[in-house]
Amino acid sequence: MYRIILILGLLGALYFLIRRALRKLKGREKPDGILPGANQMIQDPVCLVFVPKGAAITEDIGGQTYYFCSKACAHKFQQKLAG
Numbered sequence: 001m002y003r004i005i006l007i008l009g010l011l012g013a014l015y016f017l018i019r020r021a022l023r024k025l026k027g028r029e030k031p032d033g034i035l036p037g038a039n040q041m042i043q044d045p046v047c048l049v050f051v052p053k054g055a056a057i058t059e060d061i062g063g064q065t066y067y068f069c070s071k072a073c074a075h076k077f078q079q080k081l082a083g
């Protein structure tokens with residue numbers, strides 16, 4: 001029983017990896033109507049996760065633009081700045 005769960009988990013991970021790879025290939029051919037450079041990976045300063053620029057949450061703080069993986073991280077960052 002545990003083996004089935006393990007195999008299903010691996011298949012699921014594989015599925016996501018393949019889907020991500022396919023999406024990347026497609027994005028290279030046709031940039032999905034997003035801005036050029038949208039596929040550029042940028043790092044979230046809060047959780048240190050890399051996110052595509054086009055999908056990131058942007059916040060202008062003190063004249064500088066920061067990119068986050070989620071609104072929660074943007075909020076956390078602002079709280080951190082506020083002290």
Ligand SMILES: [Zn+2]
Nearest residue numbers: 044047069073
């Ligand atoms: Zn984050």
